Amino acid sequence: MTLALLHTSPVHVPVFDALRDTDHPHIALRHAVREDLLAGAVAAGPEAVAACVAAVVAELAAEGAAAVLCTCSTIGAAAEAAGAACGVPVLRVDRPMAAAAVRAGRVTVLATLAATLAPTRALLAEEAEAAGLPGADVRTVLVEGAWERFAAGDHDGCLDLVAAAVDAVTEADVIVLAQGSMAAATGRTTTVLPVLSSPRPGLTAAVAMATATRGAR
Numbered sequence: 756m757t758l759a760l761l762h763t764s765p766v767h768v769p770v771f772d773a774l775r776d777t778d779h780p781h782i783a784l785r786h787a788v789r790e791d792l793l794a795g796a797v798a799a800g801p802e803a804v805a806a807c808v809a810a811v812v813a814e815l816a817a818e819g820a821a822a823v824l825c826t827c828s829t830i831g832a833a834a835e836a837a838g839a840a841c842g843v844p845v846l847r848v849d850r851p852m853a854a855a856a857v858r859a860g861r862v863t864v865l866a867t868l869a870a871t872l873a874p875t876r877a878l879l880a881e882e883a884e885a886a887g888l889p890g891a892d893v894r895t896v897l898v899e900g901a902w903e904r905f906a907a908g909d910h911d912g913c914l915d916l917v918a919a920a921v922d923a924v925t926e927a928d929v930i931v932l933a934q935g936s937m938a939a940a941t942g943r944t945t946t947v948l949p950v951l952s953s954p955r956p957g958l959t960a961a962v963a964m965a966t967a968t969r970g971a972r
Contacts, residue, residue, distance in 0.1 A: 756781075756782060756783065756821050756965060756966070757782075757783045757784070757785050757819060757820050757821060757965075758782050758783070758784055758785070758820065758821060758822055758823075758824060758961055758962060758965045759784075759785045759786075759787060759815040759818070759820035759822070759823045759824070760784055760785070760786050760787065760823070760824045760825075760826055761787050761789065761808075761811060761812065761815070761823055761824070761825045761826065761827070761834060762786060762787065762788045762789070762826050762827065763788070763789060763790055763792050763793035763826075763827040763829070763830065764788070764790060764793070764827075764936065765788050765790075766910070766936060767788075767826050767935055767936070767954075768786050768788065770935070770938070770954055771784060771786075771826070771954065771958060772784065774954060774955055774958050775958065778955070778958070778959065778962075779958065779959075779962045782962050782965070785815070785818070785820060787811060787814075787815060789807075789811060791807075792804050792807060792808060792811070792827070792830055793827055793829055793830065795807070796829045796830050796870060797829070797868070797870045800870075801829055801830050801832065801833050801870075801874060802833070804830060804833065805833040805836070805837070808825075808830050808833040808834050808837055809833070809836075809837035809840060809841070811837075812834055812837040812838055812841060812843065812845060813837070813841045815843070816838075816841050816842070816843035820843060820965075821843075821844075821965035821966075821968050822843065822844040822845070822846065822961055822964045822965035822968055823838060823843060823844070823845040823846070823961075824845075824846050824847075824848055824957060824958065824961035825845060825846070825847045825848060826848045826935050826953075826954070826957070827848075827934075827935075828847065828848070828849045828866075828871045828874055828875055828878075828933050828934050828935070828953070829868065829870050829871050829874055831847025831848070831849060831850075831874060831878070832847065832874055832877070832878070834847060835847055843968075844964045844965070844968050846957065846960055846961045846964055847878070847957075848935055848953045848954065848957030848958075848961075849875065849878060849933065849935075849953040849957065850878065850882070850957070850960070851953070851956040851957055851959070851960045852931060852951045852952065852953040852956055852957065853875075853878045853879050853881075853882045853931070854882045854885075854886070855929075855951060855956070856879065856882075856929050856931045856951055857879055857882050857883040857886055857888055857891045858886060858888070859928045859929035859949065860892070860928030860929065861892040861894075861926065861927045861928045861929070862879060862891065862892065862893045862894070862927065862928070862929055862930075862931055863893075863894045863895075863896060863924045863926075863927035863929075863930050863931070864876070864879070864893060864894070864895045864896065864930075864931045864933050865895075865896045865898055865917065865920055865921060865924075865930065865931065865932055865933060865937065866895065866896075866897055866898065866933035866934060866937075867897075867898050867901035867902040867905060867913065867916075867917065867934060867936070867937060868902045868934065869897055871933045871934055872895045872897065872933070875895075875931070875933040876893060876895065879891060879893050879931075880893075894926075894927070896920060896924070898916050898917050898920045899916075900916055901913045901916040901917055901920075904916065905936060910936075913936075913937075914937070914939055914940045914943055915940075915943065917932070917937050917940035917943075918940045918943035918944045921940065921941075921944045921946055921950055922944055922945055922946050924946065924948065927948060928948070928949075929948065929949050929950075929951060930946070930948055930949065930950045930951065931951050932950065932951065932952045932953070934953075935952070935953050935954045935957075937952065938952035938953065938954050938955075
C-alpha cells in the first residue's frame with residue numbers, strides 16, 4: 756500500500772521517511788516535491804495554484820496512491836478540495852494538530868511565512884466549529900526573519916528564531932507551529948506550555964486513512 760505525500764520543499768522528505776520508519780514501517784511512501792506551488796501561492800494566493808494542485812493530486816491518484824498527505828499548510832485546503840473532486844482521500848498535514856489545539860483552549864499560532872497564517876486560522880475555525888467550539892480564541896505570531904533563514908538554507912538559524920518566539924508566548928493554553936518545517940524547534944524550547952507540530956499526527960492520520968481506503972476496496 757502506498758501513501759503519497761505532496762511537499763513544497765525537499766526538506767520534508769527525510770522527516771517523513773524517518774517517521775514512517777519509526778511508526779509505520781509497513782507503509783510505502785511516494786514523495787512529490789513541487790516547490791513551485793508554494794511560490795505561486797505566496798505570490799498570488801493559494802487560489803491561484805488550485806488547478807495545479809488538483810493536477811498533481813490527480814496524477815498521484817492515477818499512479819495508485821491509496822491516499823495523499825499534503826505537508827504544506829498554505830496549499831492544504833486546495834489539496835483537500837482536489838481530493839474530493841478526483842475521488843482519492845487527501846489530508847492536509849495540519850488538520851489533526853488543529854483538531855487537538857482547539858480543544859485545549861486559547862491558541863497561539865506561530866508561522867515563519869505570512870501566507871500560512873490565514874489558511875491556518877481558517878482551519879482552526881473549521882475544526883472549532885466541528886467540535887462545537889465556535890469563536891475559539893486564536894492569536895497569530897509571524898516569526899520575523901525565520902523564513903528568510905529557512906529559504907537561505909540556514910535551518911538551524913530558523914529553528915532558533917522559532918524556539919525563541921515559542922518561549923516568548925505566555926497568554927495561551929497551547930502553541931501551534933503552523934508549518935511542518937518548524938517541528939524540530941520543539942526540542943529547542945524551554946516553555947512549559949504544550950507545543951503542537953504537525954508531521955507525526957498528520958502522518959498517523961494519513962496512514963489510517965490510506966489503510967481504511969484500501970480495506971474498503
